[in-house]
Amino acid sequence: MIPITLEFETTVITKEGSEPKQETVAIETPFRVALNDKPIGTSMVLPKGLEEFGVGFLFGQGYIEEPGQVKEVYVCPEGRISVYADVEDVQPKEVIITSGCGGTGRISKKMLEGAFGPLSECTISMEEIGQFVLKVLHLSDLGLKTHCIHGCGFWAKGQLVAFYEDVGRHNAVDKIIGAILLGKIPSKGAIYTTGRLTSDMVLKCARIGIPIVMSRTAPSSLGLAIARRAGVTLAAYVRPHRINCFHAPQRIIQK
Amino acid sequence: MIPITLEFETTVITKEGSEPKQETVAIETPFRVALNDKPIGTSMVLPKGLEEFGVGFLFGQGYIEEPGQVKEVYVCPEGRISVYADVEDVQPKEVIITSGCGGTGRISKKMLEGAFGPLSECTISMEEIGQFVLKVLHLSDLGLKTHCIHGCGFWAKGQLVAFYEDVGRHNAVDKIIGAILLGKIPSKGAIYTTGRLTSDMVLKCARIGIPIVMSRTAPSSLGLAIARRAGVTLAAYVRPHRINCFHAPQRIIQK
Numbered sequence: 001m002i003p004i005t006l007e008f009e010t011t012v013i014t015k016e017g018s019e020p021k022q023e024t025v026a027i028e029t030p031f032r033v034a035l036n037d038k039p040i041g042t043s044m045v046l047p048k049g050l051e052e053f054g055v056g057f058l059f060g061q062g063y064i065e066e067p068g069q070v071k072e073v074y075v076c077p078e079g080r081i082s083v084y085a086d087v088e089d090v091q092p093k094e095v096i097i098t099s100g101c102g103g104t105g106r107i108s109k110k111m112l113e114g115a116f117g118p119l120s121e122c123t124i125s126m127e128e129i130g131q132f133v134l135k136v137l138h139l140s141d142l143g144l145k146t147h148c149i150h151g152c153g154f155w156a157k158g159q160l161v162a163f164y165e166d167v168g169r170h171n172a173v174d175k176i177i178g179a180i181l182l183g184k185i186p187s188k189g190a191i192y193t194t195g196r197l198t199s200d201m202v203l204k205c206a207r208i209g210i211p212i213v214m215s216r217t218a219p220s221s222l223g224l225a226i227a228r229r230a231g232v233t234l235a236a237y238v239r240p241h242r243i244n245c246f247h248a249p250q251r252i253i254q255k
Numbered sequence: 256m257i258p259i260t261l262e263f264e265t266t267v268i269t270k271e272g273s274e275p276k277q278e279t280v281a282i283e284t285p286f287r288v289a290l291n292d293k294p295i296g297t298s299m300v301l302p303k304g305l306e307e308f309g310v311g312f313l314f315g316q317g318y319i320e321e322p323g324q325v326k327e328v329y330v331c332p333e334g335r336i337s338v339y340a341d342v343e344d345v346q347p348k349e350v351i352i353t354s355g356c357g358g359t360g361r362i363s364k365k366m367l368e369g370a371f372g373p374l375s376e377c378t379i380s381m382e383e384i385g386q387f388v389l390k391v392l393h394l395s396d397l398g399l400k401t402h403c404i405h406g407c408g409f410w411a412k413g414q415l416v417a418f419y420e421d422v423g424r425h426n427a428v429d430k431i432i433g434a435i436l437l438g439k440i441p442s443k444g445a446i447y448t449t450g451r452l453t454s455d456m457v458l459k460c461a462r463i464g465i466p467i468v469m470s471r472t473a474p475s476s477l478g479l480a481i482a483r484r485a486g487v488t489l490a491a492y493v494r495p496h497r498i499n500c501f502h503a504p505q506r507i508i509q510k
Contacts, residue, residue: 006476010491011500013507015381021499023491028453028475030367042364044454044477109297112285126270147473147492148451167453167475196403198283198422199299218402220283220422221261222299236265236278237402244276245266252268 002047002077003027005146026146028167033057033081035064046149046166047077049175053166054081055182056174060204062108063087067181107200111207116230119211120188125253128158129190129214130240135160136192143194152176156189169195177208190214192238197223206230212251214238219246257302257332258282260401281401283422288312288336290319301404301421302332304430308421309336310437311429315459317363318342322436362455366462371485374466375443380508383413384445384469385495390415391447398449407431411444424450432463445469447493452478461485467506469493474501 005024012021032042033054040061045053051073058064064085072084124132136153142165143149152172154162162185164175173193179185190212191205197219203226205213213227214235224246227234233248245252260279267276287297288309295316300308306328313319319340327339379387391408397420398404407427409417417440419430428448434440445467446460452474458481460468468482469490479501482489488503500507 008479008501011504012497013381013490013500013504013509014497015510018500018504018509023473023499023501025474025476025479028477126268148453148475167451196422198403218278219280220403221280222283224263224280235268242267242269244278245268245273246263246278249266249268249273254268254273255270 002050004046004048004142024145026142026148026167028148029079031079031081033083035083035085035087037082043171044167045171049164049166049178050075050081052164052175052178052182052184053171054083054178056176056178056204057081057171058083058085059177059181059208060107060170060174060200062111064181067183070181073182107203111203112199112226116206117209119206119231120186120209122156122188122190122211123251123253124155124190124212125255126241126243127255128155129235129238129243129252132160132190132192133216133238133240136163136194139163140165140194150193150195152191152193152195154179154185154189154191156186161185161189169193170201173201173204177204180208180210192216196220197227197234197236199223199226202226202230202232202234206232214243257305259301259303259397279400281397281403281422283403284334286334286336288338290338290340290342292337298426299422300426304419304421304433305330305336307419307430307433307437307439308426309338309433311431311433311459312336312426313338313340314432314436314463315362315425315429315455317366319436322438325436328437362458366458367454367481371461372464374461374486375441375464377411377443377445377466378506378508379410379445379467380510381496381498382510383410384490384493384498384507387415387445387447388471388493388495391418391449394418395420395449405448405450407446407448407450409434409440409444409446411441416440416444424448425456428456428459432459435463435465447471451475452482452489452491454478454481457481457485457487457489461487469498 074082132155140151150169166172187209192214199222202223212233233251234246235243237244329337387410395406405424421427442464447469454477457478467488488506489501490498492499
């Protein structure tokens with residue numbers, strides 16, 4: 001097991017005085033991702049769910065496109081994720097560095113402007129959303145301890161099927177997408193993130209076909225524009241019994 | 256003036272029913288940054304403080320190093336920031352994509368492993384921190400309205416000298432660093448961000464010589480490690496009358 005937190009002694013200072021305090025810090029560490037032995041990039045991550053991260057990272061960068069392509073993933077704890085996949089050799093693309101957090105905070109112009117494939121159609125009820133959000137928040141104890149972690153869950157067929165955390169909100173989404181590409185979970189379901197829905201967050205969900213994208217917080221203008229273009233249901237400010245739907249509310253069942 | 260928000264009609268859904276609601280969404284839009292007419296990269300930004308952003312972005316990518324190098328900056332509202340600077344032609348570097356939000360969520364290995372120059376020495380009192388934080392929070396109305404914005408302020412010689420906002424927490428820091436490089440503010444002071452202090456956030460502050468780095472929230476392990484290596488004062492969970500100092504508390508005056 002690679003450690004994901006460390007304990008650190010800090011000094012609390014007020015006008016009245018100072019005193020020592022123990023804090024838990026989330027570990028952020030570089031991992032290099034290689035595809036078929038070719039180094040693609042290095043990203044800072046929380047070292048957990050690394051197989052999924054490696055695959056999701058390569059999806060975000062446009063190297064892997066669909067489930068079934070990935071053959072094997074090896075994680076070397078010293079900082080390397082080696083993915084072997086059945087893909088053609090891909091050349092680097094013109095990338096846009098996104099405003100979002102980012103293991104895969106880079107998207108190609110082609111991805112941003114291209115057409116989207118069909119989404120994996122499904123619906124979710126307000127009752128399910130309530131269970132989903134409470135389960136994700138219940139599992140987010142690392143976030144509560146370190147205040148430096150985003151959580152991301154996936155709901156399919158009436159239950160929580162995946163939950164990942166990372167220092168970067170994008171990385172957490174990448175881990176979910178990696179799990180889809182590795183065949184661990186379907187894309188037919190709803191994703192919920194504690195992070196904001198900026199352009200690349202929504203883009204990668206739309207590209208993999210997730211029909212319902214939800215956040216504890218807000219979308220940006222471009223995240224919203226992508227959801228509208230792709231026909232993705234975008235729900236923001238999601239609470240157990242209340243959501244604020246910015247696009248395609250027809251997938252939300254009001255019961 | 257380029258708009259920075261848009262109004263959007265959403266649907267609030269509960270189990271009891273649904274109703275329309277007006278929301279304000281922060282604008283996230285791509286801007287291409289060029290140095291001496293050579294395109295360097297495109298980043299998603301909140302279109303405000305773009306001159307500072309362009310310069311800070313080029314610092315983050317390692318193209319501009321110190322005040323005085325920048326000669327002129329032109330902003331084309333259609334999406335281009337042209338910076339003209341007195342620098343040698345620089346080749347692309349091996350970059351690490353960081354866990355952080357990111358316009359400049361990419362750092363080179365050399366930056367991460369290299370030595371730091373001297374910091375611009377100064378101190379700050381708890382009384383000043385109280386004024387500083389309250390002023391930044393008071394100015395952060397865009398963040399309150401959109402929930403999609405990070406704010407970043409700079410305090411020097413007993414007053415708030417700069418405040419910038421962006422969809423990305425890195426971009427907001429880049430705007431402060433751009434302001435330093437453009438000679439609008441000194442580097443001798445304290446920076447306060449509403450975002451987390453991951454590696455690249457602390458790294459760029461240390462590289463430009465800012466001695467005191469403060470956040471409303473937490474550092475990551477690598478952000479903390481960089482602060483310790485550079486000798487930067489790192490204060491987290493900063494509130495008007497209380498801070499949690501993770502490194503170098505000697506620059507904090509307890510009065």
